Amino acid sequence: MVEKFFATCPRGLEALLAEDLAAAGAIDIQTLPGGAHFRGEWACCYAANLNSRIATRILWRVADAPYVREEDIYKLALSVHWPRLFAVERTLRVDVTAQKSPLKSLDFVTLRIKDAVCDRFRSETGARPSVDTRAPDLRISGFLTAERCTIYVDTSGAPLHQRGLRQKVVAAPLKENLAAGILRLYGWQPGTPLLDPMCGGGTFLLEAAQIALGIAPGAHREFAFERLASFDAVLWQKLLAAAHAGEKPAQPMQIYGADRDPVAVRAALANLDRAGLLPAVELIEADILDLDAPAPAGVMVANPPYGERLSELEELAAFYPLLGSALKKHFAGWNCHFFTADKRLPKLMRLTPSRKVPLYNGALDCRLYEFRMVAGSNRKP
Structure with a gap:
């Protein structure tokens, strides 16, 4: 029906x-x-x-x-x-x-x-x-x-972005379905190196690892439709079995994460370990300004801090030019994506985005900026 x-x-x-x-x-x-x-x-x-x-x-x-x-x-x-x-x-x-x-x-x-x-x-x-x-x-x-x-x-119960995987939560975590959408908007495919250099609790890493290993986002949680009178348990078990049959064992998938905050790194490690995804991801404690690219080319995705107080905005205004220089120095050949509510980011990084997509993080009006980093200068002789 x-x-x-x-x-x-x-x-x-x-x-x-x-x-x-x-x-x-x-x-x-x-x-x-x-x-x-x-x-x-x-x-x-x-x-x-x-x-x-x-x-x-x-x-x-x-x-x-x-x-x-x-x-x-x-x-x-x-x-x-x-x-x-x-x-x-x-x-x-x-x-x-x-x-x-x-x-x-x-x-x-x-x-x-x-x-x-x-x-x-x-x-x-x-x-x-x-x-x-x-x-x-x-x-x-x-x-x-x-x-x-x-x-x-x-019919869902808990919101679907709650995959039942994340245990440790850091400040202002990105919702999982928004992270998955950002990965899809720019066409990231498993096999292409992926780096989140500001990984926080590891939301991008968790989503990327699930995608790479063929794990359905709802395969390890319960749903409200199971409590309805019309619930078809046989049909549900058939769908669930098909989803589990498509899963690959956790293995290295060229997914990399880093954060300068040791608390965030520990949280990401705990979340990946609880989800059984730790073998798929390489995670280190490092500052993005000092980080070397883990591969000659790939996709970077990051959700940098936005800044709400004046002091934070001033710190970010000093940080963005350094970030732009670090990308030019260490990430030639990479496509770098930043999701932020701070619309000053491209100008202060002194980089021109090749694409920008309006998105919302809850009620917060944000932008997803893409910067294609090339070796040498972009300027014509």
């Missing part, structure tokens, strides 16, 4: 999300900022959760209608036959987001949707599910536009 879904993703990666959904068997894919509507059977939903490196959540649409007041939304939620979707023993959480909704209180709308779910259960079963805002079995999402309300059941 074909169902309607909505997949969310980091803004700027919608085209890559559509590729993932198509690969999972989705039809009628319609992208919009931050996600894509699509249709598909449950096998498509399972496969998208399992294999998409870009999606954040896969939401199942269960109701949609125009509204004027909160009571209309209550009636819409009440019309859903919730006991057919999941057991009363399942805990739940309700979240509501809106764009240009005339209603004044989203908290009240959230409460009315929750009341409707519980009232429908009580009328059908004589019992009501419990609410758990911290670790619910299932999440119900309401989305309001100026005139319509759509109600979804989240």
Whole structure:
């Protein structure tokens, strides 16, 4: 049976999300900022959760209608036959987001949707599910536009960027699906040397190693769809077995990482070790300004610090020219990519980007800059 879904993703990666959904068997894919509507059977939903490196959540649409007041939304939620979707023993959480909704209180709308779910259960079963805002079995999402309300059941559970691999977290870690998207935007392929010289907790390294070894991003975690009444365990085990069959044993894959902070290096080592990916990556403690290229040519990807306070901005303004000089000196023949919210970076590095892509890190407006480093000077004689 074909169902309607909505997949969310980091803004700027919608085209890559559509590729993932198509690969999972989705039809009628319609992208919009931050996600894509699509249709598909449950096998498509399972496969998208399992294999998409870009999606954040896969939401199942269960109701949609125009509204004027909160009571209309209550009636819409009440019309859903919730006991057919999941057991009363399942805990739940309700979240509501809106764009240009005339209603004044989203908290009240959230409460009315929750009341409707519980009232429908009580009328059908004589019992009501419990609410758990911290670790619910299932999440119900309401989305309001100026005139319509759509109600979804989240099939993912924990956000899909949480691969279940990262143990140690450093300050301001990059989300895994954003890191995977950055790697794909510039067409990095396994076998091409890859270096993250400011690796932090190792997010780029983890994603690159999984890609190189054919490890599906959702192969080692649980999903909310496993708690739905319609869950097809046989189908899921078949998809999971196919994913595991495609995995390669961890081995050196020309993936390199470095950081000048020993705490970050230890965190990256712990994360790679926990994920069983340590043999695929070479990791050292080193400053990017002193780092030699690990191969004659390759791809560098980095997420340098942005700087929020004036003192940090001044430090970065002094650091960027040194970084530009280090790239010219040590990384001729490399394509170097920097993801940052600091739009001063190219000018202060004294390098002209060959490409720049607007992306968002949460609500933060960022740019992904590419610098093609060539031997000698770029200037014409």
